[in-house]
Structures are given as C-alpha cells and as structure tokens.
Amino acid sequence: MNSLTENNNNKAFYPLLEGSIVIPGDVIGEAENIKSGSGTTIVDKKIIATTFGILHYGRERKLVWVEPIKQIKLPRKNDLVIGEVISSGSTIASIKTWFIIKKDKNSNRVIFIQLEKPFSANLHISQLGIRTEALSKVIKIGDVILAKVIMNHTLPLNIAINNNLLGIVAARCSSCGAPLIKKQGLYCEVCNRKEIRKISSLYDYEKFMTLIKTYKPKRYLVMELE
Ligand SMILES: [Zn+2]
Numbered sequence: 214m215n216s217l218t219e220n221n222n223n224k225a226f227y228p229l230l231e232g233s234i235v236i237p238g239d240v241i242g243e244a245e246n247i248k249s250g251s252g253t254t255i256v257d258k259k260i261i262a263t264t265f266g267i268l269h270y271g272r273e274r275k276l277v278w279v280e281p282i283k284q285i286k287l288p289r290k291n292d293l294v295i296g297e298v299i300s301s302g303s304t305i306a307s308i309k310t311w312f313i314i315k316k317d318k319n320s321n322r323v324i325f326i327q328l329e330k331p332f333s334a335n336l337h338i339s340q341l342g343i344r345t346e347a348l349s350k351v352i353k354i355g356d357v358i359l360a361k362v363i364m365n366h367t368l369p370l371n372i373a374i375n376n377n378l379l380g381i382v383a384a385r386c387s388s389c390g391a392p393l394i395k396k397q398g399l400y401c402e403v404c405n406r407k408e409i410r411k412i413s414s415l416y417d418y419e420k421f422m423t424l425i426k427t428y429k430p431k432r433y434l435v436m437e438l439e
Pocket of ligand 1: 402404
C-alpha cells in the first residue's frame with residue numbers, strides 16, 4: 214500500500230467520500246497511513262466510526278474524523294422537510310413528513326436525515342403562494358412535497374410552500390398513475406395531457422420518488438441538489 218494521498222489508493226481503501234454520513238460500526242478504511250480522529254476508533258487495523266455524523270478527512274488525508282450530527286427530535290421553524298401527501302381537501306392538506314434537510318457547511322451537500330418518526334403536518338391554502346379555489350386542485354394524494362416549517366412547537370407541524378423552491382417534487386398522473394414529467398408544468402406522456410400542481414423548481418420524479426420509496430426505511434442519505 215502506497216501513499217494514501219493518491220486518488221486511486223484512496224478509492225481502494227477509503228471508498229467513503231468527504232461529507233459521507235456514517236453510523237457507529239461503519240468501516241471507514243484501513244488504519245495504515247491515516248490517523249483515527251474524533252468519532253472513530255481502530256479495530257483489527259480498520260478505522261471504524263463510533264459516532265453518527267459526517268465524515269471528514271484532514272489535510273492530505275492524514276486524519277479522518279466524524280463530526281457528530283445531533284439527533285433531530287422535532288423539526289423547527291424554517292427547517293425544510295419532505296413528505297407524502299396523505300389527504301388533500303379544499304383548504305387543508307395533510308402530509309406525512311419523513312425527512313428533514315440540512316446543509317453541510319464543509320462539503321457542498323444537502324443531507325436528508327430521516328426523522329426519528331414521521332410527523333404529521335398541515336398545509337393551509339393560505340400557505341401555497343398561489344391562488345386556487347381549492348387546495349386539492351394543486352396538491353394531490355401521493356404527491357411528494359418539499360415544504361418549510363413555519364412555526365415552532367406545533368403538532369401537527371404547520372408548513373408552507375410559498376416560494377419557487379417549495380412545492381411538489383414528485384407526482385403521478387391522477388388518471389393513469391404514470392410519473393409526471395416537467396414540461397412547462399407537469400405532463401403525462403401516457404394520457405397526453407397536462408396536470409396542474411404547485412410544483413417546486415427542484416421537481417424531479419426519479420430523484421424524489423427514489424428518496425421516498427427506496428430510502429425511507431434507511432435512516433439518512435446524502436444527495437447533491439444542484
Ligand atoms: Zn396519465
């Protein structure tokens with residue numbers, strides 16, 4: 214084994230990238246040529262994470278350490294959350310929130326942390342940022358939504374989608390169930406028709422449906438949000 218500062222070697226022995234999320238017990242890499250910093254320990258010549266957090270490498274990859282992530286008990290005002298629409302009526306939609314989004318200061322990544330348990334949230338028609346006669350015309354059951362928490366200490370949470378970033382990020386056609394694609398609004402290629410939603414500028418069916426369906430059982434993941 215040569216210098217760990219070479220990329221190829223780093224890939225071989227340190228598959229975890231700067232900014233990866235680790236949980237206690239995760240194998241970070243071989244303990245040769247790199248020091249085990251805070252939040253890690255050495256077991257059988259391997260560096261193992263002892264903390265739930267974000268992985269960082271020191272200068273020239275001589276050191277590896279884990280910055281702890283605090284357990285999130287309850288989303289707070291201004292936190293961004295991702296959830297599924299459970300019901301949608303004329304003035305209120307009910308959402309089950311699964312993830313909270315945090316920005317990692319050191320790497321340029323957005324971290325989706327699964328909430329300890331999913332929280333219910335209410336979205337009122339006054340928090341849409343657009344006018345509509347009924348909330349159910351622009352938010353539908355099964356939609357995946359990116360929203361902002363607007364009040365501290367309320368349950369259900371109170372959320373808003375009143376800017377371009379916020380709104381529906383993944384949706385299916387309400388008549389055939391096919392994924393809707395973004396094309397001057399949302400469009401079903403099977404039915405050849407438009408569907409109305411209050412969409413987010415980040416709308417991406419694959420990305421967000423994968424997040425919800427595949428990663429929901431996991432505790433967290435890291436994604437790039439361009
Ligand atoms: Zn359709």
